[in-house]
Amino acid sequence: MNRHVNPEDSDLYALGALDGAEMQELEAHVRSCSECARAVDEARQRVALLALAAPAVAPPAGVKEELLRRVRAERIPEAHRAELAKPGRVRGFGWLTPAFGVAAVVFAALSALLWVRDARDLRRVHELEGQLAVAQTRSLEIARAAEQTNKLLEWPATKRVALMPMPGMEGHGGVLYNAKMGMVACSGWLPAPPKGKSYQLWLVPMEGKPMPLYVFGEEWTHPMEMHVTPGMEAKAFAVTEEPAGGMPWPTGPKVLVGAGE
Amino acid sequence: MAGDEGALEALYDRYAGMLFAMLLRILRDPGAAEEVMQDLFLQLWRGAARFDASRGSMAAWLLVIGRNRALSRLRGKERREILGDSEEFSIEAMPSAGNLEDEAARAQLMRRLQGAMAALPPEQREAVELAYFEGMTQTEIAERTKCPLGTVKSRVRAAMQTLKQLFDDESTRQSGRL
Numbered sequence: 487m488n489r490h491v492n493p494e495d496s497d498l499y500a501l502g503a504l505d506g507a508e509m510q511e512l513e514a515h516v517r518s519c520s521e522c523a524r525a526v527d528e529a530r531q532r533v534a535l536l537a538l539a540a541p542a543v544a545p546p547a548g549v550k551e552e553l554l555r556r557v558r559a560e561r562i563p564e565a566h567r568a569e570l571a572k573p574g575r576v577r578g579f580g581w582l583t584p585a586f587g588v589a590a591v592v593f594a595a596l597s598a599l600l601w602v603r604d605a606r607d608l609r610r611v612h613e614l615e616g617q618l619a620v621a622q623t624r625s626l627e628i629a630r631a632a633e634q635t636n637k638l639l640e641w642p643a644t645k646r647v648a649l650m651p652m653p654g655m656e657g658h659g660g661v662l663y664n665a666k667m668g669m670v671a672c673s674g675w676l677p678a679p680p681k682g683k684s685y686q687l688w689l690v691p692m693e694g695k696p697m698p699l700y701v702f703g704e705e706w707t708h709p710m711e712m713h714v715t716p717g718m719e720a721k722a723f724a725v726t727e728e729p730a731g732g733m734p735w736p737t738g739p740k741v742l743v744g745a746g747e
Numbered sequence: 748m749a750g751d752e753g754a755l756e757a758l759y760d761r762y763a764g765m766l767f768a769m770l771l772r773i774l775r776d777p778g779a780a781e782e783v784m785q786d787l788f789l790q791l792w793r794g795a796a797r798f799d800a801s802r803g804s805m806a807a808w809l810l811v812i813g814r815n816r817a818l819s820r821l822r823g824k825e826r827r828e829i830l831g832d833s834e835e836f837s838i839e840a841m842p843s844a845g846n847l848e849d850e851a852a853r854a855q856l857m858r859r860l861q862g863a864m865a866a867l868p869p870e871q872r873e874a875v876e877l878a879y880f881e882g883m884t885q886t887e888i889a890e891r892t893k894c895p896l897g898t899v900k901s902r903v904r905a906a907m908q909t910l911k912q913l914f915d916d917e918s919t920r921q922s923g924r925l
Contacts, residue, residue: 497907502818503878503885530811532914536879537769537810538857539864545767549781550759553788557752560793637869667893716893 491515491522493529500529501536634711635671638662647723649674649742657706659742661723663689668716673709676702676741679727685741686732689714690722699723701732720746755792758805761850763788765857766809773817773880783816806853818882863913871906874899 491499491512498504499512516523638644641664649659659674672687679685684703688696699712702725725742763784770780787809864872870892877883877891885903889896 494904494907497911498885498903501875501878501903501907502882503888503903505884505886531807532911533879534807534810534814535856535860535914536875536910537814538765538853538860539876540768540772540880541861542764542857543768543771545763545781545784546777549767549785550756550763552781553759553785554752554756556785556789557755557792637873640869 489515490519491525493525496522496525496529497533499526500533632709634669635662635673635709638664638667638669638671641667645720645746647720647744647746649723649725649744651742652740655739655741657725657742659706659725659744661744663720663723663746665719666716668714668718670699670712670714671709672700672712674706674742676706676725678705679703679730682730683727683738684730684732685725686728686736688724688726688736689718689720690724690746692719692721696724696736698732698734701728703730722746755788758791759788762806762809765806765853766813769810770813770817773814773821773882779820780817783813783820787813787816814879822882859913860910863910867906867909868902870894871902871909874902875906875910878903 495504495508495512499509504512512526516526639662643666644662644664647661647663649657649661651657657674657676659672659676662671663669670689676685679702684701685706686698686702687700689699690696697714697718699714700710723744723746724736724740726736726740727738728736729738766787767780767784770783771777774780774783791805791809864875867875873892874888877888878885883891885899886896888894888903889899892899894902
């Protein structure tokens with residue numbers, strides 16, 4: 487590439503969207519052209535800011551604690567080495583060594599007791615942080631599913647399928663499906679499955695075996711989005727009751743069913 | 748900052764939210780996002796003595812290297828790094844197109860950017876998000892969205908052009924304030 491880099495290509499390069507050959511060509515030129523190198527550098531600066539497009543999520547408090555613990559752990563050996571390097575540090579005070587030894591044992595025992603209690607509290611904090619992180623992830627999934635739903639609704643080929651309960655079953659749901667795009671969005675409600683069981687959502691294609699889409703291990707209350715192989719038309723969607731964790735093919739009773747056509 | 752826990756804490760408090768949001772968006776796994784974030788801050792702390800703040804921004808370094816690490820992890824292989832995330836490069840200050848250091852300016856930039864992204868036509872937004880948050884090339888985006896490559900190129904270019912305008916305006920606003 488002898489000509490200068492197109493400014494739009496600088497953006498695409500910084501984004502990482504250029505394919506192999508285009509990227510290599512651009513890099514070869516940039517190595518020998520300070521003007522284009524500067525343009526690419528500016529594009530990198532702009533692209534870095536795209537990170538701010540992600541909705542803000544606070545990290546769990548335990549992450550900072552763990553980071554500081556790691557930092558301290560790195561510093562301790564350094565401090566320890568420096569201390570050992572000091573010459574004659576107990577010279578003339580040898581009689582103190584046994585007393586320090588006893589004090590050290592007592593101190594260590596007390597520290598261990600406190601550490602056990604702190605560790606218990608810390609475990610609880612980590613558990614809560616884990617729950618919070620799951621909630622944050624779920625919020626993210628819900629937001630994404632809502633976005634997917636809006637996108638699906640804009641496409642004329644999208645089909646809407648109502649999931650109705652089978653006799654004696656509880657629950658309801660709805661599926662938006664676009665075969666061309668291979669996109670599925672689903673929302674509804676199902677009670678918590680019986681112990682040792684999960685609910686599983688299936689796409690029943692025009693031909694061939696039902697395709698597993700999603701497994702609900704708990705009460706289903708939030709919308710979901712899924713991707714399937716584009717081009718696959720659906721004859722129906724169904725939710726069945728399966729062993730916990732789901733199955734590769736349906737084995738249990740149908741809970742919700744909806745015809746795709 | 749090397750050896751200064753207080754400085755590390757201050758830096759963490761300032762940038763962890765911004766960084767974690769990006770990592771979580773890419774990795775979609777809080778545990779993995781936490782791990783990558785801790786490693787980044789630890790690397791920053793270890794190499795802070797070599798950091799020259801007059802040459803750029805730590806926040807930009809965190810975002811660029813953080814994205815590279817997360818995408819490498821997401822794709823389960825050593826991705827060709829966009830910015831050469833190598834050891835000698837590791838703690839280079841990076842200039843930034845926006846003021847990431849000032850919390851109010853950062854929050855304002857975030858609002859403007861999110862507004863601009865939301866205003867993009869959905870297919871343009873999807874293309875940019877697939878490239879930025881999933882590390883896809885234009886060919887990969889074309890395969891994922893089942894669109895011709897030329898269409899994808901046009902979408903990414905149009906979206907980046909719109910965003911470039913936003914950053915240019917932002918830059919002008921910052922200069923006017925100074």
